[in-house]
Amino acid sequence: MEKVNIRHSISKTLLFLLVVLFSFSQSFGQEKSASGQDNGEAIQAAQEETAGASDTAESAADGLGDPAKGKELFNSLCASCHKRYKRSTGPALNGVTSRHSMDWLYSWIKNSQAMIASGDAEAVAIYEEFNQTAMTPFPQLSNEDIDNILAYVEQPKPEPTAVVDGGAGGASGSGSGSGVSTDIILGVLAFVLLLLVVVLVLVNKTLNNFAAASGVELSKKETSGKPIWRAFAENQFLVIVTSIFFLLAAAYFAYGYLMQVGVDQTYQPVQPIHFSHRIHAGDNGVDCKYCHSSARVSKTSGVPSLNVCMNCHKVISEVAPETATEDFSKEFYDKEIAKLYNAVGWDATTQSYTGEEQPVKWVRVHNLPDFAYYNHSQHVTVAGIECQQCHGPVQEMEVLYQFAPLTMGWCINCHRETNVNLEGSGYYDKIHEQLSKKYGVETLTAAQMGATECGKCHY
Ligand code: HEC
Numbered sequence: 001m002e003k004v005n006i007r008h009s010i011s012k013t014l015l016f017l018l019v020v021l022f023s024f025s026q027s028f029g030q031e032k033s034a035s036g037q038d039n040g041e042a043i044q045a046a047q048e049e050t051a052g053a054s055d056t057a058e059s060a061a062d063g064l065g066d067p068a069k070g071k072e073l074f075n076s077l078c079a080s081c082h083k084r085y086k087r088s089t090g091p092a093l094n095g096v097t098s099r100h101s102m103d104w105l106y107s108w109i110k111n112s113q114a115m116i117a118s119g120d121a122e123a124v125a126i127y128e129e130f131n132q133t134a135m136t137p138f139p140q141l142s143n144e145d146i147d148n149i150l151a152y153v154e155q156p157k158p159e160p161t162a163v164v165d166g167g168a169g170g171a172s173g174s175g176s177g178s179g180v181s182t183d184i185i186l187g188v189l190a191f192v193l194l195l196l197v198v199v200l201v202l203v204n205k206t207l208n209n210f211a212a213a214s215g216v217e218l219s220k221k222e223t224s225g226k227p228i229w230r231a232f233a234e235n236q237f238l239v240i241v242t243s244i245f246f247l248l249a250a251a252y253f254a255y256g257y258l259m260q261v262g263v264d265q266t267y268q269p270v271q272p273i274h275f276s277h278r279i280h281a282g283d284n285g286v287d288c289k290y291c292h293s294s295a296r297v298s299k300t301s302g303v304p305s306l307n308v309c310m311n312c313h314k315v316i317s318e319v320a321p322e323t324a325t326e327d328f329s330k331e332f333y334d335k336e337i338a339k340l341y342n343a344v345g346w347d348a349t350t351q352s353y354t355g356e357e358q359p360v361k362w363v364r365v366h367n368l369p370d371f372a373y374y375n376h377s378q379h380v381t382v383a384g385i386e387c388q389q390c391h392g393p394v395q396e397m398e399v400l401y402q403f404a405p406l407t408m409g410w411c412i413n414c415h416r417e418t419n420v421n422l423e424g425s426g427y428y429d430k431i432h433e434q435l436s437k438k439y440g441v442e443t444l445t446a447a448q449m450g451a452t453e454c455g456k457c458h459y
């Protein structure tokens, strides 16, 4: 009878502890989702604030025209040379209406060269200031169009602090918030488990005391003469089976370990400039071969020299606010572009090279051992294989990593599976005729063409 009682009380304690644990985790879950809501509200509030700000901005520029229409015109006609708040090829346009009269602006924008030629003092001064760079004339624009453009450029610079504070504050809040609460949950769990152990030990002790006090004889386990390990050691069959098992397991792990030697799949070094393939090759759709131009014609693909970057970055000195992600802010990306300017010695304020250059030391990601020969043009141009087949979804990589294992097995497997593109290649016609007869097939894999011969890949 007493035994039954004892069991009851143990299971009751356990049940009680489980309930406590469960309610703990529940309340923490709620707290977390509640804080999530707070962040949502904070972000919304911040957005409303900025919406308000741009409302007032529009009303300030009301006298001029429609900033939305102006934005379109500005982006298509003027953005290549002008920025609203920063000097580019031409001056920053924000504030021009206070620098010049409207009539002056109409005639300047329609034909600035004519004004300079006519000797207008303001026109000549600004022309000289910008090293006599000619601005394109826009005779097609009506005064109304120009009003719209000016309304757009005269919008006050949006206060980034409101958005950044709200957004980033909210984001980091949620980040640290969830970090703290998971820590707390883990701490509480550890504490509860510790408590459980202590309680169990105590319960065990009291029960023993209780049993002793009420004179219950706790049956000691029957111990046979032999301890279990001795019984095991005397059974030869069991010993052999177990040792074979351990040997096989050891061999398995050793093989796995050795096969990994020299394989750097997923290697992802930190580069001197955070260059995002996602932004360039993905979002902006820049062709791989625009930058890696030698992939088509030579053994190596190479990494582009920095003057290739400057083809675009002379005018792209900062990223659009929409480019920022949760992990990387606009400020972060802008700083990375500043690093590029620093390296090529480009002064964005004067739009000229200073001549002070610092080479960028990109860290090489893919690297075959010296005894293996690999050629890009053979695969990219002759075989017509997409870069992504070997390098993975590069256009989605924020930071580039090695996608394929680059082992010999990887090369050979593909050579066995991939058919050679024989179309329109006079060089292949004859070989194809002979080999397809030899193998009795219409299509030939690279392997059947000899791409598994050691000498093709090893010097
Ligand atoms: C080809 C480049 C180029 C384009 C395109 C261009 N501009 Fe300009 N703009 C300049 C340059 C350079 C100057 C400085 C004066 C000079 O050197 O002629 C200038 C000056 C100006 C000025 C005088 C600014 C001041 O502070 O005095 C205004 C206003 C202006 N541009 C408006 C426009 C508008 C509006 C458009 C689009 C419809 C436009 N520009 C398109 C290059 C350009």
Ligand code: HEC
Binding pocket: 271, 275, 277, 280, 281, 286, 287, 288, 289, 290, 291, 292, 303, 304, 362, 363, 364, 365, 366, 367, 387, 388, 391, 394, 395, 399, 400
């Ligand atoms: C705007 C120029 C640009 C474009 C477009 C571009 N890349 Fe790159 N690529 C770079 C630069 C710079 C590096 C060196 C820095 C790095 O590794 O991230 C690089 C590195 C690489 C590497 C690693 C090289 C190594 O060290 O082993 C591979 C592979 C690569 N690119 C493939 C591609 C593919 C595939 C595409 C098209 C989807 C592409 N790239 C588009 C500029 C570019």
Ligand code: HEC
Binding pocket: 288, 289, 292, 295, 296, 299, 300, 301, 302, 303, 366, 367, 368, 369, 374, 376, 379, 380, 385, 386, 387, 388, 389, 390, 391, 406
């Ligand atoms: C058949 C597989 C394959 C294809 C297709 C391929 N690559 Fe590679 N790529 C490699 C291998 C293997 C290496 C390592 C070469 C080495 O270390 O010698 C490499 C290295 C590179 C490198 C590092 C620099 C260099 O040349 O060694 C860049 C950059 C690169 N590839 C870009 C590209 C681009 C861009 C394309 C598409 C136009 C492309 N690759 C297509 C297999 C491939």
Ligand code: HEC
Binding pocket: 273, 274, 275, 276, 277, 279, 280, 284, 286, 291, 304, 305, 306, 308, 309, 310, 311, 312, 313, 316, 318, 319, 320, 321, 323, 333, 334, 336, 337, 340
């Ligand atoms: C074909 C045009 C083009 C070329 C070439 C180009 N970029 Fe860019 N770059 C862009 C555009 C577009 C953006 C994104 C602007 C935005 O989002 O508002 C960008 C953004 C960036 C950024 C900020 C985002 C990021 O990737 O971290 C850096 C840094 C950058 N480029 C570096 C380089 C370097 C280094 C090279 C040369 C290897 C290069 N770019 C070549 C067009 C180009």
Ligand code: HEC
Binding pocket: 368, 372, 373, 374, 375, 378, 379, 382, 383, 385, 389, 390, 406, 407, 410, 411, 412, 414, 415, 418, 419, 420, 421, 446, 449, 450, 451, 456, 457
């Ligand atoms: C995505 C598939 C693929 C991968 C991966 C690949 N190759 Fe190839 N390779 C081909 C094809 C297809 C050809 C045949 C090209 C042709 O001549 O038309 C080829 C041809 C070759 C040739 C020329 C063979 C001959 O008969 O002349 C060599 C050498 C070669 N590859 C080396 C390598 C090496 C080294 C690797 C690994 C680092 C590799 N390849 C990985 C598809 C691949």
Ligand code: HEC
Binding pocket: 262, 263, 368, 369, 372, 406, 407, 408, 411, 412, 415, 451, 452, 453, 454, 455, 456, 457, 458
């Ligand atoms: C399609 C190209 C290709 C062919 C054909 C090829 N190999 Fe390799 N081999 C490689 C590459 C690539 C590596 C480097 C693999 C690595 O770094 O993990 C390699 C590595 C090796 C290694 C070093 C061990 C290792 O795995 O790293 C030996 C040994 C070797 N090859 C022998 C041979 C022999 C023998 C043949 C002919 C039967 C042959 N290879 C044919 C591409 C090839």
